[in-house]
Amino acid sequence: MVGAMADDDAAPPPAAPPRRSLLDRMLGFIERGGNALPHPATLFAILALLVVVASWIAAEAGISVTHPTTGKTIQPVNLLSEAGLHKIMTGLVTNFTSFAPLGTVLVAIIGIGVAEHSGLMGAALRKLVLASPRALLTPILVFAGVMSNMASEIGYVLLVPMAAYIFAAAGRHPIVGMAAAFAGVSGGYSANLLIGTIDPLLSGLSQEAAQLVDKQYTVTAVANWYFMMISTPLITLLGWFVTEKIVAPRFRELPSDMTADEQGNQPLTDAERRGLRWALYVTIGFVFVLVWSALPSGTAPGTGFLRNPADDDLLKSPLLGGVVALIFAYGVLVGVAYGVGAGTIKSDNDVIKGMGASMSTLGTYLVLVFFAAQFVAFFNWTQLGLILAMKGASALQDLGLPALPLFICFILLSAFLNLFMGSASAKWALMAPVFVPMFMLLGFSPELTQVAYRIGDSCTNIISPMMSYFALIIAFFQRYEPRAGIGTLVATMLPYTVVFMIGWTILFGIWLGLELPIGPDAKLFYTAPASAP
Numbered sequence: 001m002v003g004a005m006a007d008d009d010a011a012p013p014p015a016a017p018p019r020r021s022l023l024d025r026m027l028g029f030i031e032r033g034g035n036a037l038p039h040p041a042t043l044f045a046i047l048a049l050l051v052v053v054a055s056w057i058a059a060e061a062g063i064s065v066t067h068p069t070t071g072k073t074i075q076p077v078n079l080l081s082e083a084g085l086h087k088i089m090t091g092l093v094t095n096f097t098s099f100a101p102l103g104t105v106l107v108a109i110i111g112i113g114v115a116e117h118s119g120l121m122g123a124a125l126r127k128l129v130l131a132s133p134r135a136l137l138t139p140i141l142v143f144a145g146v147m148s149n150m151a152s153e154i155g156y157v158l159l160v161p162m163a164a165y166i167f168a169a170a171g172r173h174p175i176v177g178m179a180a181a182f183a184g185v186s187g188g189y190s191a192n193l194l195i196g197t198i199d200p201l202l203s204g205l206s207q208e209a210a211q212l213v214d215k216q217y218t219v220t221a222v223a224n225w226y227f228m229m230i231s232t233p234l235i236t237l238l239g240w241f242v243t244e245k246i247v248a249p250r251f252r253e254l255p256s257d258m259t260a261d262e263q264g265n266q267p268l269t270d271a272e273r274r275g276l277r278w279a280l281y282v283t284i285g286f287v288f289v290l291v292w293s294a295l296p297s298g299t300a301p302g303t304g305f306l307r308n309p310a311d312d313d314l315l316k317s318p319l320l321g322g323v324v325a326l327i328f329a330y331g332v333l334v335g336v337a338y339g340v341g342a343g344t345i346k347s348d349n350d351v352i353k354g355m356g357a358s359m360s361t362l363g364t365y366l367v368l369v370f371f372a373a374q375f376v377a378f379f380n381w382t383q384l385g386l387i388l389a390m391k392g393a394s395a396l397q398d399l400g401l402p403a404l405p406l407f408i409c410f411i412l413l414s415a416f417l418n419l420f421m422g423s424a425s426a427k428w429a430l431m432a433p434v435f436v437p438m439f440m441l442l443g444f445s446p447e448l449t450q451v452a453y454r455i456g457d458s459c460t461n462i463i464s465p466m467m468s469y470f471a472l473i474i475a476f477f478q479r480y481e482p483r484a485g486i487g488t489l490v491a492t493m494l495p496y497t498v499v500f501m502i503g504w505t506i507l508f509g510i511w512l513g514l515e516l517p518i519g520p521d522a523k524l525f526y527t528a529p530a531s532a533p
Contacts, residue, residue: 028250032487040474040486041364044371044465048378052088055382056080065387077382084381091377099373104324105472106359108157111331113358114351118339120279121165123272134170138180141166142239145184146191146232149198155185156469158327161476173251174480175492180243182473183496184235186461189424190454191231195222200316201425202450209436210446214528220520223447224454227511227518231504238503239496246495255480275342282337286330294319365475372471379420379466388420403444404509407452410435411505414456415497419464424457440526447522448512455508459501462493 059078066073078084115121141163148155160181167177200221207219297304297312304312306319339345399409421427439449461467477484515524
């Protein structure tokens with residue numbers, strides 16, 4: 001009897017840890033393997049040295065390709081030569097200072113720092129979380145990321161770190177929020193409800209390539225608009241699925257060093273509510289000025305002052321080209337308004353202190369960017385990326401596959417090359433003269449070829465070290481997981497790449513099978529006119 005009572009009172013055995021899925025174990029293996037690599041800054045330094053050695057090997061091997069447009073022979077540039085050494089020495093500083101994301105990040109962070117230091121970010125996001133259905137936070141972030149790629153700096157610099165705050169305030173791991181936002185901004189780069197600045201750039205390159213076959217052919221900036229619009233809800237739903245079913249289960253426990261404010265759910269004080277009202281008044285005024293500046297000139301007195309003065313165009317206007325300046329100005333204005341209203345900013349010293357505090361967190365990022373900039377510059381100098389693109393194009397052309405398998409191979413090739421060449425426009429400038437004429441001769445339109453390229457290019461953005469903002473996202477991850485490295489980022493984002501690639505390719509196949517137009521006056525197939533050479 002006593003023994004029975006003792007058995008009843010005994011503590012139950014500890015529950016067995018939940019069984020990890022095969023996918024989770026695979027991603028964990030990728031993460032551990034990637035994080036076992038040296039620090040990302042060290043890794044970029046090693047890669048830069050390897051590029052120098054590879055350039056010497058390629059030059060000694062006599063590798064060359066013929067440029068499809070100019071007919072010139074492209075040979076690798078040997079950076080181990082005397083001339084290469086001179087180029088490295090004289091370009092070391094400018095490689096760093098001219099690295100595209102650096103100025104964007106620094107200027108935007110200065111402005112955002114005022115909003116963060118004043119307490120606006122924490123209060124506004126707590127308000128958002130308390131007022132929003134938590135079940136919809138993930139799709140809202142993915143959709144916002146997709147829409148922000150009209151001016152991509154907003155997504156990378158503002159939305160991704162803001163997503164961390166939003167998820168933290170909702171009691172969820174900040175990296176899950178950043179992953180969802182990053183997937184929309186970068187992985188969904190070719191989906192949007194509206195036309196962005198990249199569209200006229202790509203269409204212009206496609207048109208130049210198409211005129212190698214048909215000198216009268218034109219490709220408009222809205223050539224892919226219908227496909228992009230339908231892709232927007234697709235990417236939003238796929239991003240939602242991956243975030244909740246694959247990414248979130250890997251980040252269940254909140255970081256131990258998160259502050260109480262970051263973990264959120266505290267009710268707002270009267271001072272915070274007053275500060276938010278003042279910030280709202282400034283936001284309304286700021287938006288009014290922007291809308292007024294974007295209206296066509298002559299609509300009303302003073303309208304259109306931020307449109308392109310040459311042709312009153314909005315796509316190539318100071319309004320869209322000056323997005324970073326607008327982020328800076330808005331961050332300062334709304335931060336000061338909130339700080340004065342809430343009593344957290346009492347003088348200009350507090351404003352400058354907020355700017356300085358935001359910059360003080362970027363020390364490691366600056367070191368990382370220095371080495372990343374050298375790697376990217378060295379790789380571009382050697383012309384190895386161009387040679388790789390030409391060799392891949394030749395191999396693809398020799399396959400002789402039917403339409404859909406051929407385009408799938410092209411999508412995969414574009415995705416692969418994106419791991420080595422980060423700029424979408426630079427890559428397309430090299431690939432379009434090869435693939436657009438090739439597919440035209442096979443009976444497919446330049447617009448369709450451009451869509452296939454954009455699918456592949458977008459899907460691997462989020463795992464490509466050559467993507468300009470890759471180093472910045474690692475720095476964001478390290479704020480909440482100090483041991484995070486390339487492995488953490490790649491393992492977190494790889495499921496998005498795979499699912500986006502599958503979903504987008506299926507949509508492409510359906511579009512091709514139903515023979516739907518992919519944009520206004522943009523057909524799928526090409527028939528050479530009688531007058532075309």
